[in-house]
Amino acid sequence: MTHPHRRRPLLALAAAFALSPLAAAAQGSAHYPERPITFIVPFAAASATDQLARALGQSITEQTKQAVVVDNKAGASGMLAAQAAAKAPADGYTVLITTNTTQAANEHLYKKLPYDPVKDFLPVTGLGKGGQVLVARANAPYKTVADVVAAAKAKPGKLSFGSGSSSSRVAGEMFKQLSHTDILHVPYKSNPNAVTDLLGGQIDLMITDTATGMPQIRSGKLRALGYSTQKRSPLLPDVPTLDEAGVKGYDMGYWFAAYVPAGTPQPVVARLRELLLNATRGAAAKAFFDTAGAEAWTTTPQELAQFQAAEAQKWGRVIKAAGIDPE
Missing domain, CATH: 3.40.190.150 (Bordetella uptake gene, domain 1)
Known part of the structure; x- marks a missing residue:
């Protein structure tokens, strides 16, 4: 049996907890969300x-x-x-x-x-x-990632890539680093704007999120060359990862x-x-x-x-x- 004098501090503690913000939060979470x-x-x-x-x-x-x-x-x-x-x-x-x-x-x-x-x-x-995909126009001379790397090395700074998000921009920069190429970066407000210019021939390449790139890939206007993560995309099972395609160590989702x-x-x-x-x-x-x-x-x-x-x-x-x- 608990001594009555010892019980008082426990009761006081229980009363204090009942009024504490922690208790209020615990109580509030039981009904969360209420609005x-x-x-x-x-x-x-x-x-x-x-x-x-x-x-x-x-x-x-x-x-x-x-x-x-x-x-x-x-x-x-x-x-x-x-x-x-x-x-x-x-x-x-x-x-x-x-x-x-x-x-x-x-x-x-x-x-x-x-x-x-x-x-x-x-x-x-x-x-x-999610992952991103390296794309070029369907009528561009590049059929593979190796073709892009060879073209970029033959004419340093002449090829260009567009980007409309930090993911797309940094993916392009990582490609340049790991493939030891010099490709000109062209910034856009968003990826769909960059895709428009890619289709129009103002830029040569871009690495875009699949959600933005897939409609143009499906319609045959863009060619998918490589995927940005270490695992192939279920939407593009025949497209190699950039790592598989020779840009070793590439992984940027x-x-x-x-x-x-x-x-x-x-x-x-x-x-x-x-x-x-x-x-x-x-x-x-x-x-x-x-x-x-x-x-x-x-x-x-x-x-x-x-x-x-x-x-x-x-x-x-x-x-x-x-x-x-x-x-």
């Missing part, structure tokens, strides 16, 4: 990230009967969205659905970020991974992940992660992954934090080696 959730997306409507966010949102609504609002804050290489998410209340009702652009590449591409990709956020889970503002209560993060894991397996997300040539990829918060740190180093190395000065 609509906002997904902040750093890119325009119809972008791959936006399509995935809408698919996940649809599934979360089915699971919880709460609406999910997708808020597209495009521009400034994703910085506007990341800054808005970082400043949002840490209650689980604002979620950043983002990519390597805001969480791994920007810190090396810009001298001053209006957010800290590590300190301002709590990782929730990875969501998906892109990824999607979910983050919440730092300070969000742990039980809320755990519940949100559970909802997102279910959503990545849902019909809407599966349809997106299949058409975009991407695949579902989920993690624990800790795994995502470690993965993000490794990716930031990798992107930093490539950007530095490419001689890209931070803006």
